[in-house]
Amino acid sequence: MQFIDKLAWIEIQNKSILSTKSYGKDKYYIPGGKREAAETDEQALLREIKEELSIDLDLSTLTFVGVFEAQAHGHPGGTLVRMTCYTANYSGQIKAAAEIEEVRWLNYADQDKISAVDKLIFDHLKQLNLL
Template sequence: MHWIDKLAWIRIENKKILSTRSKGKDTYYFPGGKREAGETDEKALIREIKEELTVDLIPESLRFFGKFEAQAHGHQAGTKVIMTCYMADYEGVLTPNAEIEEIAWLNYQDKERSSAVDQIIFDYLKQSDLVI
């Protein structure tokens, strides 16, 4: 079994969740990414969100949301992703940057357009009455 360790920012506004689509892809992912050597969850997530969406997460608002796992999208069977999720407030204007082509606010009906681990998170958000 191979594991991919990722971090994600869970941002909900008006009962919709922020999602992103990378250039040349048709699947949506919650914004975030992988740690670089020696990075804490907080530092890695703040860096990734700045790179992808040009906004600054407010460190003191960062709070653990949950850990989810599923088959990694686009990888061979048996490759799992573990997604450690945080909620946080931000400063700035959300703007697609780097590999991000599109920012979208998705509702529960859009979950099939997302990766497997994001779909699990969508189910959790719906059960918790956080998304419509």
């Protein structure tokens, strides 16, 4: 079993969740990414969100949501993605940057547009009546 260790920032407004699609990808993902060597969750998430969305997360408001695991989209069977999710307030205006082609607000009915791990996260948020 191989694991891809990723971090994600959950931003919900009006029962929709902020999602991103990278150039050349066929699915939307909750924004975030992989940590670099020796980075903490906080460091990696702040860096990734700044790179992808041109905004700054407020570290003092960072709140752990959960860890979700599923088959990694587009990878061989047995490759799991482990997504550690947080919420946080932010400053700045959200706009696509770096490898991000599109930023879109998705709702629970958009499950055909997302990866397996994001489906688990959507289900969790739906149970909390957030989506």
